[in-house]
Amino acid sequence: xxxxxxxxxxxxxxxxxxxxxxxxxxxxxxxxxxxxxxxxxxxxxxxxxxxxxxxxxxxxxxxxxxxxxxxxxxxx
Amino acid sequence: xxxxxxxxxxxxxxxxxxxxxxxxxxxxxxxxxxxxxxxxxxxxxxxxxxxxxxxxxxxxxxxxxxxxxxxxxxxxxxxxxxxxxxxxxxxxxxxxxxxxxxxxxxxxxxxxxxxxxxxxxxxxxxxxxxxxxxxxxxxxxxxxxxxxxxxxxxxxx
Numbered sequence: 028x029x030x031x032x033x034x035x036x037x038x039x040x041x042x043x044x045x046x047x048x049x050x051x052x053x054x055x056x057x058x059x060x061x062x063x064x065x066x067x068x069x070x071x072x073x074x075x076x077x078x079x080x081x082x083x084x085x086x087x088x089x090x091x092x093x094x095x096x097x098x099x100x101x102x103x
Numbered sequence: 104x105x106x107x108x109x110x111x112x113x114x115x116x117x118x119x120x121x122x123x124x125x126x127x128x129x130x131x132x133x134x135x136x137x138x139x140x141x142x143x144x145x146x147x148x149x150x151x152x153x154x155x156x157x158x159x160x161x162x163x164x165x166x167x168x169x170x171x172x173x174x175x176x177x178x179x180x181x182x183x184x185x186x187x188x189x190x191x192x193x194x195x196x197x198x199x200x201x202x203x204x205x206x207x208x209x210x211x212x213x214x215x216x217x218x219x220x221x222x223x224x225x226x227x228x229x230x231x232x233x234x235x236x237x238x239x240x241x242x243x244x245x246x247x248x249x250x251x252x253x254x255x256x257x258x259x260x
Contacts (some may be wrong), residue, residue, distance in 0.1 A: 032156065034154060034156055034224065034226060035154055035226035035228070035237040035239075036237040038154075039237075076156070076159055076224070079156075079158055079159040079162055081222075095156055095159065095224070097156070097224050098226065098237070098239060099239040100220065100221070100222070100223060100224055100225055100226060100239055101220070101225070101226050101227045101237075101238040101239030102153070102155070102160075102184055102195075102196065102219050102220060102223050102224075102225030102226070102227065103137050103184075103195065103196055103216055103219045103220050103225075
């Protein structure tokens with residue numbers, strides 16, 4: 028199992044800040060596609076962080092990872 | 104005492120940030136203070152709501168401090184960002200950079216705020232009289248109704 032974190036608008040769309048799911052061996056890209064379909068999300072502009080570091084589309088997800096969808100940031 | 108990069112849900116005390124970078128080798132401390140603006144291109148903000156991926160945000164703030172140390176010599180940086188509901192004129196972010204000479208401190212604090220807007224997972228939600236919006240969601244910028252701000256109005260410089 029992995030934990031998937033959502034923030035800002037994505038969190039409101041999903042209705043949860045955290046979702047646990049099976050994703051061992053999936054790429055970031057595949058997870059994006061799966062969640063886009065499941066929650067009717069547009070994740071095109073979201074970056075992904077695996078265990079608090081930004082990850083590329085082809086990065087592999089393994090059990091125990093914490094994966095976060097990071098919509099364009101607006102701090103400051 | 105404590106860390107140089109942190110997220111807080113309490114009002115920010117500017118001196119807490121400055122105190123982190125005071126040291127004998129410094130001849131300059133530049134402080135940037137970001138506050139909540141009431142009007143953006145004529146549109147009134149009632150209040151802002153900030154959210155952060157706090158653990159990662161603190162790591163990314165520390166990364167900015169490391170980047171500053173690579174670009175300018177002998178710097179000490181501290182950054183604090185507030186989350187939760189902020190009223191007009193509340194302090195959202197404070198950056199303090201100390202350096203031996205003033206020019207580096209000015210440049211480095213400018214660099215820090217620009218990088219915050221690029222890589223630190225913090226989001227703000229505008230609360231207007233006629234609606235709300237998480238800012239930074241570029242895909243939505245084309246879909247504003249007439250009453251909501253244009254893309255230019257949303258840009259936060």
